[in-house]
Amino acid sequence: MSNKIKLLLAEDEPSLGQIVKESLETRDFKVFHAINGEEALDVYNQEQPEVLVLDVMMPKKDGFTVAKEIRENNKSIPIIFLTAKSQTKDVIDGFQNGGNDYLKKPFSMEELIVRVHALLNRIHVKKNQENITLGNFNFNYTKQTLSFNNESELLTHREAELLFHLSEMKNEILDRSFILNKLWGSDDFFNARSMDVFISKLRKKLKKDPTIQIINIRGFGYKLMC
Structure with missing residues (x-):
């Protein structure tokens, strides 16, 4: 039991x-x-x-x-x-x-x-990857926080999910269709625009470390470079 x-x-x-x-x-x-x-x-x-x-x-x-x-x-x-x-x-x-x-x-x-x-x-x-190092950032998936030096920022649930999947595929292409279906439920035009907005938000949060980039691989997806 x-x-x-x-x-x-x-x-x-x-x-x-x-x-x-x-x-x-x-x-x-x-x-x-x-x-x-x-x-x-x-x-x-x-x-x-x-x-x-x-x-x-x-x-x-x-x-x-x-x-x-x-x-x-x-x-x-x-x-x-x-x-x-x-x-x-x-x-x-x-x-x-x-x-x-x-x-x-x-x-x-x-x-x-x-x-x-x-x-x-x-x-x-x-859970086994709760604390993820991304350049000079520490990403805590469970707490949904992104920390730089002594400053910590709370992520939304969707931001944390998206960043986790990007970090899983660090330096490799995260398939656009896969992540849209996984997090948004379908890969239609409106969901794709919504995901682009979330990508932009993550880029702004990560810009404190110039060694980190989220690159748009046109026609395929995104790549988190760090």
Whole structure:
């Protein structure tokens, strides 16, 4: 039992919730099932799960609200949204409220399990690389801070995610389409413009060290040089 992964499932459809719960429990998960947003927050505080699977449309508090409240105190817990919505804006809203991934209903249990394990592995890697040296900067992913000498600046969740992926591919090309789909949900024109804005913000934050550059590789992506 102690080796089981603690997972909070917030799903207000009883039949679907029970199916997902039982399926996950056969795969070494210990599942806590909540049927609305307020109950999800109560269960989260009591059980301290390792991963969250949140339905977007729930009574009392929706999944976005639950994620946003949890993100105020926990920046690293993996969050997957379950949604029947397919609009790009809804997907973007999910990421902006702290989601790491999303699944559109109907979905297969195999896909959900693969995505949960992928996020858990990714968080494990990030924890092992909590403090990342970039030239004369220290980037703390967990605390979302960027420090230069004795000055520390707080990054937004999106800025921290983008800088982490750039640092993972330091001196190599970070594929533009990959990062757009990963952080914005799609690689359409409007999301690409949004990412360009975030790149500009990171460039301004890093300009104190002239040895660091974020280069635009036209048609391919970005390269963090340091």
